[in-house]
Amino acid sequence: MLDDMPSVKPSPTKNGGAADGIDRWIVLGGAPGVAPPGVEPLRALLNTDDRFHGVDALEAEAPRAFVLLRDALRTLLVEGDAGPLAGIADAHPLRLVVEQGHMRLAPTAEAGPVDAAVAGMLVLLAEAQSSGEWSRLKACGNPDCQWIFYDTSRNRSGRWCSMQECGAVMKSRAYRRRQRTADGGEAPR
Numbered sequence: 171m172l173d174d175m176p177s178v179k180p181s182p183t184k185n186g187g188a189a190d191g192i193d194r195w196i197v198l199g200g201a202p203g204v205a206p207p208g209v210e211p212l213r214a215l216l217n218t219d220d221r222f223h224g225v226d227a228l229e230a231e232a233p234r235a236f237v238l239l240r241d242a243l244r245t246l247l248v249e250g251d252a253g254p255l256a257g258i259a260d261a262h263p264l265r266l267v268v269e270q271g272h273m274r275l276a277p278t279a280e281a282g283p284v285d286a287a288v289a290g291m292l293v294l295l296a297e298a299q300s301s302g303e304w305s306r307l308k309a310c311g312n313p314d315c316q317w318i319f320y321d322t323s324r325n326r327s328g329r330w331c332s333m334q335e336c337g338a339v340m341k342s343r344a345y346r347r348r349q350r351t352a353d354g355g356e357a358p359r
């Protein structure tokens with residue numbers, strides 16, 4: 171294997187580094203709400219659309235396919251609508267690789283680097299879906315944040331990327347709303 175691009179990824183996943191090519195656009199381990207290694211690349215891609223800071227890390231130069239994939243993942247995650255993703259999946263077939271009795275999904279051999287990276291992310295998505303880890307990814311309930319975090323709560327009830335920050339902001343907002351109502355101000359509805 172030639173050294174193409176340095177990877178900061180610890181790479182515990184066994185997808186043959188299929189996410190290579192997208193590595194330069196995503197930052198793994200961005201707190202809060204870091205996900206387990208197999209899911210973290212998906213979360214990192216989603217968070218390239220950083221709505222808290224109003225920064226889109228893919229906006230300027232990243233391949234269009236990465237933007238489409240990211241936005242399709244958010245639509246799936248937030249709206250439960252798999253439609254946009256289905257189109258991307260159709261355009262990125264996977265193959266089953268058998269090595270020494272072990273099997274894994276991988277991009278097709280003829281896929282170029284961008285398509286291979288997209289396909290590699292689809293492999294991670296399929297694995298996260300079947301492991302149930304996908305359902306722990308959530309968008310922060312603070313509308314000014316919407317950061318994608320991994321919910322580690324036992325009953326999957328987490329609503330904020332961080333209790334200290336967004337949790338506190340949203341709770342004090344709710345408190346003020348209740349105060350206004352109690353003071354005889356306009357009721358919120």
Ligand SMILES: [Zn+2]
Binds near residue numbers: 311315316332336
């Ligand atoms: Zn948040």
